[in-house]
Amino acid sequence: MTQTLDQPTTTPSAADARVSAWLADFESALVARDVDRAAGMFATESFWRDLVALTWNITTVEGREGVTDLLSSTLDTADPRGFTSTEPADEADGVTTAWIAFETAVGRCKGHLRLKGDEGAWTLLTSMEELKGHEEPMGERRPRGAEHGANPDRSTWLEEREREQAEFGRTTQPYVVVIGGGQGGIALGARLRQLGVSHVVLERGARPGDSWRRRYKSLCLHDPVWYDHLPYLDFPKNWPVFSPKDKIADWLEMYTRVMEVNYWGSSTCRTATYDQAAGAWEVVVDRYGEQVVLRPQQLVFALGVSGKPNVPTIPGQDGFAGEQHHSSQHPGPDAYRGKRVVVLGSNNSAHDICGALWEGGADVTMVQRSSSHIVKSESLMDLALGDLYSERAVAAGVTTNKADTIFASLPYRIMHEFQIPVYDAIRERDADFYARLEKAGFDLDYGDDGSGLFMKYLRRGSGYYIDVGASELVADGSIKLAHGGVRELTQGSVVLEDGTELPADLVVYATGYGSMNGLVADIVSQEVADRVGKVWGLGSDTTKDPGPWEGEQRNMWKPTQQPGLWFHGGNLHQSRYYSLYLALQLKARQEDIPTPVFRLQEVHHTS
Numbered sequence: 001m002t003q004t005l006d007q008p009t010t011t012p013s014a015a016d017a018r019v020s021a022w023l024a025d026f027e028s029a030l031v032a033r034d035v036d037r038a039a040g041m042f043a044t045e046s047f048w049r050d051l052v053a054l055t056w057n058i059t060t061v062e063g064r065e066g067v068t069d070l071l072s073s074t075l076d077t078a079d080p081r082g083f084t085s086t087e088p089a090d091e092a093d094g095v096t097t098a099w100i101a102f103e104t105a106v107g108r109c110k111g112h113l114r115l116k117g118d119e120g121a122w123t124l125l126t127s128m129e130e131l132k133g134h135e136e137p138m139g140e141r142r143p144r145g146a147e148h149g150a151n152p153d154r155s156t157w158l159e160e161r162e163r164e165q166a167e168f169g170r171t172t173q174p175y176v177v178v179i180g181g182g183q184g185g186i187a188l189g190a191r192l193r194q195l196g197v198s199h200v201v202l203e204r205g206a207r208p209g210d211s212w213r214r215r216y217k218s219l220c221l222h223d224p225v226w227y228d229h230l231p232y233l234d235f236p237k238n239w240p241v242f243s244p245k246d247k248i249a250d251w252l253e254m255y256t257r258v259m260e261v262n263y264w265g266s267s268t269c270r271t272a273t274y275d276q277a278a279g280a281w282e283v284v285v286d287r288y289g290e291q292v293v294l295r296p297q298q299l300v301f302a303l304g305v306s307g308k309p310n311v312p313t314i315p316g317q318d319g320f321a322g323e324q325h326h327s328s329q330h331p332g333p334d335a336y337r338g339k340r341v342v343v344l345g346s347n348n349s350a351h352d353i354c355g356a357l358w359e360g361g362a363d364v365t366m367v368q369r370s371s372s373h374i375v376k377s378e379s380l381m382d383l384a385l386g387d388l389y390s391e392r393a394v395a396a397g398v399t400t401n402k403a404d405t406i407f408a409s410l411p412y413r414i415m416h417e418f419q420i421p422v423y424d425a426i427r428e429r430d431a432d433f434y435a436r437l438e439k440a441g442f443d444l445d446y447g448d449d450g451s452g453l454f455m456k457y458l459r460r461g462s463g464y465y466i467d468v469g470a471s472e473l474v475a476d477g478s479i480k481l482a483h484g485g486v487r488e489l490t491q492g493s494v495v496l497e498d499g500t501e502l503p504a505d506l507v508v509y510a511t512g513y514g515s516m517n518g519l520v521a522d523i524v525s526q527e528v529a530d531r532v533g534k535v536w537g538l539g540s541d542t543t544k545d546p547g548p549w550e551g552e553q554r555n556m557w558k559p560t561q562q563p564g565l566w567f568h569g570g571n572l573h574q575s576r577y578y579s580l581y582l583a584l585q586l587k588a589r590q591e592d593i594p595t596p597v598f599r600l601q602e603v604h605h606t607s
Contacts, residue, residue: 209249333360345510355470423452533603
């Protein structure tokens with residue numbers, strides 16, 4: 001994706017001079033508050049993506065008009081200055097690429113700049129990295145950890161941790177409550193701990209990682225290890241490329257303890273009510289059977305990409321004699337040897353479950369209701385991720401943080417243009433594989449515009465499978481394939497709309513999940529859920545991502561229309577990267593730093 005943009009082909013000195021001149025002129029215009037001159041330094045087609053630095057939001061503006069709007073609204077309060085390059089610039093195909101740093105009135109920031117020929121700035125990423133006066137205690141600022149000398153009232157580290165945990169909800173209140181203790185909640189908790197933000201992460205499972213332990217036993221991450229590091233603490237260098245679920249679960253449990261996340265297991269949030277006058281929430285928690293009331297000022301839903309499981313209502317379900325459950329509740333194949341299993345769905349969970357059931361000796365039929373995008377893991381690793389997240393990327397000096405920044409620097413509006421050639425190359429490389437799948441009757445797609453897996457993920461969070469073996473079983477007929485919607489369930493079968501009858505002892509609903517605001521409706525209210533609106537998607541006006549164009553993930557990691565309510569999550573990469581920007585927004589509010597929000601999220605869809 002970045003190869004043609006960032007590989008050097010001319011001498012660094014010429015590129016450096018070009019970048020230095022642009023940065024100096026840009027800063028001069030900003031200091032003079034000459035918005036028109038600053039906007040004129042951007043190309044006619046241009047994109048400025050800001051992560052909290054100037055806007056106290058996560059937003060992208062387009063073209064000179066968008067730059068004018070952003071600067072007119074933020075320049076006086078943000079007061080950005082001190083723009084400088086942080087490493088030698090590169091130039092390729094008429095595009096000069098630079099890594100930059102600067103400051104605002106309250107923060108230290110970094111960025112990524114692309115200049116296109118003589119047109120000016122093509123893309124600009126600006127991101128806040130730390131708040132002045134509230135830097136994380138690292139390096140020379142690290143805590144001493146020990147109190148030297150004599151003190152009869154000394155408390156040990158363990159005693160302080162236990163007291164902190166015991167006092168929440170009783171004599172003290174956390175500033176932030178995070179609902180959801182998976183990787184998203186844990187990563188955010190680690191960020192909040194380092195920033196000194198009092199917090200509690202709530203998880204209904206007993207131990208950190210239980211959300212992974214509960215899933216079907218064959219589950220394994222399909223993303224490579226370089227893509228999946230958590231903040232502060234990378235996986236060790238001998239960690240497997242693809243992490244088994246129970247290994248991830250144990251890592252999350254260890255990480256939670258090492259990073260001192262305030263984590264409440266066996267804790268279910270029952271209700272949450274916002275007091276407008278007090279600017280605070282009342283959160284009722286069932287913790288080990290005891291009711292605890294927390295009163296935070298900020299409430300974060302950290303529930304991955306999805307909300308409640310989508311379980312279809314089908315005539316005859318009550319009379320079905322076998323077992324039926326959603327994929328999120330699937331225990332694995334052990335109890336189903338020799339059983340007839342029908343799996344409704346054809347995306348990631350459906351493939352993984354079908355593959356494990358076949359290996360376990362079940363008679364498996366996958367019911368494909370709509371087309372799916374399939375990409376072989378090896379091809380994805382090599383062609384789509386290899387330049388940023390791989391051992392070869394590390395060897396080339398592309399750290400995880402650098403890869404994250406490069407990825408974030410490419411605006412969503414044009415990202416598909418860089419993804420399409422990648423998936424064209426994958427289709428060519430794996431033409432035989434795709435031909436065999438189609439011959440078996442599998443309905444393939446490559447995204448509405450041929451842009452493949454990642455754009456599908458960003459737009460709708462579904463509709464794809466990274467093949468680690470199950471697609472081969474579909475191609476050779478080991479996993480049977482049927483098509484269409486379900487008309488009804490009889491006592492012992494699934495009947496499709498065309499009358500096809502599939503005998504079944506087990507029906508697995510691999511039918512996905514709803515939007516996260518559905519959980520807000522359950523815990524807070526339908527009124528607040530509607531006020532916030534749909535969570536996830538870009539407004540691309542493609543399948544399951546209705547327009548209008550919004551340019552960023554709806555409601556994720558940024559202020560919403562409900563004061564004090566936030567959403568966090570995504571995959572491990574997004575949980576790692578965006579947890580910083582959400583934590584900084586929460587820290588600023590805790591410290592009463594003014595946070596005027598530019599372009600508060602609009603609501604176009606309520607579910």
